[in-house]
Amino acid sequence: MTMERRLVIEPLTRIEGHARITIHRDRQGLVQEARLQVLERRGFEQFCLGRPFTEMPALTARICGICPVSHQLAAAAAGDQLLALEPPPAARRLRSLLALAQIIQSHALAFFHLSSPDLLLGWETPPERRHLFGLIAAEPELARAGIRLRQFGQDAIEAVAGQSIHGAWAVPGGGLHSLRVDGRDRIRDALPQARLDARFGLERYKQVLDRGGLADLEAIVSLKSLFLGLVGPEGQWCVQGGALRLIEADGRLQADQRPAGDYGQLLAEAEEPWSLMTFPYVRALGYPRGLYRVGPLARLNVCNQIGTAWAASELAEYRQRNGRIVLNAFASHQARLVEIVACLEAIEQLLEDPELLDPLVRHRASLNRLEAVGMGEAPRGTLFHHYRVNPDGLLEHVNLLVATGQNNLAMNRTITALARHHLDGLGTASIPEALLNRIEAGIRAFDPCLSCATHAAGQMALQVQLFDADGSLLAERRR
Amino acid sequence: MSGSGVKEGGVRLQIDGRALQVAEGSSLLQACHAAGISVPTLCFVEGLSVVGACRLCLVSVAGQPRPLAACTTAVGAGMVVETRNATLALLRQLGLELLFQEGNHVCAFCVASGSCELQSLAQQLGVDHLRYPAQRQQRRVDASHPRFLLDHNVCILCSRCVRVCAEIEGAQVWELAERGSATRLVAGLDQPWGSVDGCTSCGKCVQLCPTGALADKAWTTGERQVDASVAARLRPTRLEPVRLPAGWDTPDGMP
Numbered sequence: 001m002t003m004e005r006r007l008v009i010e011p012l013t014r015i016e017g018h019a020r021i022t023i024h025r026d027r028q029g030l031v032q033e034a035r036l037q038v039l040e041r042r043g044f045e046q047f048c049l050g051r052p053f054t055e056m057p058a059l060t061a062r063i064c065g066i067c068p069v070s071h072q073l074a075a076a077a078a079g080d081q082l083l084a085l086e087p088p089p090a091a092r093r094l095r096s097l098l099a100l101a102q103i104i105q106s107h108a109l110a111f112f113h114l115s116s117p118d119l120l121l122g123w124e125t126p127p128e129r130r131h132l133f134g135l136i137a138a139e140p141e142l143a144r145a146g147i148r149l150r151q152f153g154q155d156a157i158e159a160v161a162g163q164s165i166h167g168a169w170a171v172p173g174g175g176l177h178s179l180r181v182d183g184r185d186r187i188r189d190a191l192p193q194a195r196l197d198a199r200f201g202l203e204r205y206k207q208v209l210d211r212g213g214l215a216d217l218e219a220i221v222s223l224k225s226l227f228l229g230l231v232g233p234e235g236q237w238c239v240q241g242g243a244l245r246l247i248e249a250d251g252r253l254q255a256d257q258r259p260a261g262d263y264g265q266l267l268a269e270a271e272e273p274w275s276l277m278t279f280p281y282v283r284a285l286g287y288p289r290g291l292y293r294v295g296p297l298a299r300l301n302v303c304n305q306i307g308t309a310w311a312a313s314e315l316a317e318y319r320q321r322n323g324r325i326v327l328n329a330f331a332s333h334q335a336r337l338v339e340i341v342a343c344l345e346a347i348e349q350l351l352e353d354p355e356l357l358d359p360l361v362r363h364r365a366s367l368n369r370l371e372a373v374g375m376g377e378a379p380r381g382t383l384f385h386h387y388r389v390n391p392d393g394l395l396e397h398v399n400l401l402v403a404t405g406q407n408n409l410a411m412n413r414t415i416t417a418l419a420r421h422h423l424d425g426l427g428t429a430s431i432p433e434a435l436l437n438r439i440e441a442g443i444r445a446f447d448p449c450l451s452c453a454t455h456a457a458g459q460m461a462l463q464v465q466l467f468d469a470d471g472s473l474l475a476e477r478r479r
Numbered sequence: 480m481s482g483s484g485v486k487e488g489g490v491r492l493q494i495d496g497r498a499l500q501v502a503e504g505s506s507l508l509q510a511c512h513a514a515g516i517s518v519p520t521l522c523f524v525e526g527l528s529v530v531g532a533c534r535l536c537l538v539s540v541a542g543q544p545r546p547l548a549a550c551t552t553a554v555g556a557g558m559v560v561e562t563r564n565a566t567l568a569l570l571r572q573l574g575l576e577l578l579f580q581e582g583n584h585v586c587a588f589c590v591a592s593g594s595c596e597l598q599s600l601a602q603q604l605g606v607d608h609l610r611y612p613a614q615r616q617q618r619r620v621d622a623s624h625p626r627f628l629l630d631h632n633v634c635i636l637c638s639r640c641v642r643v644c645a646e647i648e649g650a651q652v653w654e655l656a657e658r659g660s661a662t663r664l665v666a667g668l669d670q671p672w673g674s675v676d677g678c679t680s681c682g683k684c685v686q687l688c689p690t691g692a693l694a695d696k697a698w699t700t701g702e703r704q705v706d707a708s709v710a711a712r713l714r715p716t717r718l719e720p721v722r723l724p725a726g727w728d729t730p731d732g733m734p
Contacts, residue, residue: 051620052620054696058699062587062588166587171702176699393622393696
């Protein structure tokens with residue numbers, strides 16, 4: 001018990017963007033559990049209470065500068081349901097466009113700038129050189145491609161929403177204004193270069209895979225879990241407006257074509273005294289057996305196919321390499337690249353859709369329902385906004401179930417597996433540098449929100465502590 | 480006005496070094512406006528009575544020991560007035576800061592962002608931080624009215640709503656209750672706005688609100704569109720009998 005008391009009061013758990021990992025040994029000196037402690041709750045749910053639901057798209061967009069669009073869209077979707085209406089066709093298309101562009105820019109950042117230094121320079125490269133600037137020196141073209149892809153996503157968001165970060169465009173009932181022809185053309189003109197950049201990233205990454213660059217870790221980080229994501233009516237890959245599909249590690253369907261409102265039936269949240277993040281799990285299987293994952297890996301696992309040609313062939317190759325249901329967390333990197341392709345092609349299709357420019361982008365109504373769940377695929381996974389309002393439209397209950405939270409259990413399991421691999425049988429109570437590197441890579445594979453707070457130099461602020469069964473600190477390393 | 484025809488019975492004074500002549504009984508603020516000199520205000524609205532609540536229109540008058548509110552000070556013969564100097568700039572900044580410090584003003588998701596007089600003045604007067612910590616008081620939102628809502632978090636107690644409702648609409652729904660820092664806007668002697676029978680739902684208070692405190696429920700972030708000139712335009716209709724222009728038909732039975 002002393003151990004628990006000691007961990008809960010540590011003020012360092014409150015440092016946002018600073019990963020604090022505690023590793024706990026049992027009486028035999030073997031790793032029992034590793035815990036990632038991140039401040040995920042900033043009180044957003046609390047200070048939304050009493051506010052009008054119409055403010056939620058702009059309010060919740062402020063949660064993050066990396067995926068503000070995802071929160072805005074989930075909040076607007078919940079707002080649509082409170083008004084009991086469906087937005088006009090143009091608004092639905094523009095929301096999809098925003099969601100796709102958001103995924104491109106976030107995945108580009110995650111792959112090209114945050115993960116590439118590990119993947120391409122090698123995890124054993126000293127952290128002083130294994131960062132974005134090291135990558136720029138070693139692979140300037142790849143770094144440029146990443147910057148351009150990210151810019152493509154940001155520019156597309158700006159064309160629709162008026163500004164690339166925190167543009168409050170999506171509102172209950174649709175969006176604020178229609179897309180202008182010149183905005184559409186700007187996105188269209190940038191597409192060919194974006195395709196080239198995505199292709200370059202994919203080719204470069206496949207070379208790493210072909211060299212067996214990740215093979216040593218695949219077995220360690222392969223984790224049996226369920227997977228949750230949105231799919232279209234035919235089970236196809238989808239990021240906006242789809243329905244929930246939940247599959248088991250062997251691919252069997254747990255639930256399919258379920259609306260957002262069913263999330264509470266499918267999922268539940270457990271709490272642990274040592275973390276401010278909740279531990280969501282699949283309700284039917286209980287905690288912690290109902291471990292599930294969301295995000296790029298999950299989305300490619302749950303979908304039957306991707307509806308565009310190039311992405312479909314990349315998905316086929318990805319599955320050939322990794323299997324139909326991919327359990328290895330490091331495959332998320334390739335999954336992100338496949339999704340960038342899928343997003344680019346989906347945007348291309350949307351730009352050809354004559355309804356995209358329709359001036360009617362908003363339906364109006366007054367409050368018609370008191371409870372709603374909005375959802376969508378954020379870059380890091382399925383995002384839920386659950387609101388309950390009073391008859392005046394003021395929020396009485398808010399639950400935001402975010403991707404990083406849903407991957408919490410899986411991240412802890414992954415770090416535990418890495419800690420066991422590196423520490424068990426080591427004999428001494430020390431934390432080897434290699435473990436620090438592997439933990440960093442293990443966390444980054446999930447691209448959790450704390451990665452957006454890592455330094456520009458790309459080095460993740462890490463603190464790893466090793467405790468024995470009595471709760472006494474055996475070793476500590478910081479970076 | 481300066482340099483143009485001298486009016487009989489006018490008062491001569493000097494503002495910012497310019498010699499002016501304005502009608503007797505004018506306020507210093509009216510004199511400034513007439514001379515095209517802009518003075519920041521939040522509680523003043525053309526067409527309503529003046530209350531001198533916001534203290535932003537402070538000006539220095541030679542011979543006076545402290546600055547005076549231009550909206551409530553009548554012009555006097557030979558006055559030498561300054562609307563801009565370091566002391567006034569500091570006082571105005573402080574006045575604005577105290578408004579921000581007292582309420583919970585978050586532009587990021589406010590309906591009035593982009594059309595807010597408080598926000599705009601803060602930008603103009605260079606208020607980019609607060610000298611004193613924000614109070615972060617818990618305040619409510621009254622959304623009981625079917626069309627409008629009152630967000631106490633951003634109400635700066637300018638009383639424009641109180642005055643327009645009483646002086647133009649004649650409904651007298653709004654009042655300021657309590658005293659000092661506890662002062663707050665109440666509807667119908669402190670009832671939920673939606674249950675006040677006297678409210679005609681005309682929306683003039685919403686049009687005149689300098690912040691997003693009174694807002695249309697249909698607005699989302701940054702969507703507020705208001706026109707504060709409504710008071711000045713409607714004022715004549717409340718003071719004088721309506722006279723139709725010659726030749727206009729009147730319905731049968733009407734004078």
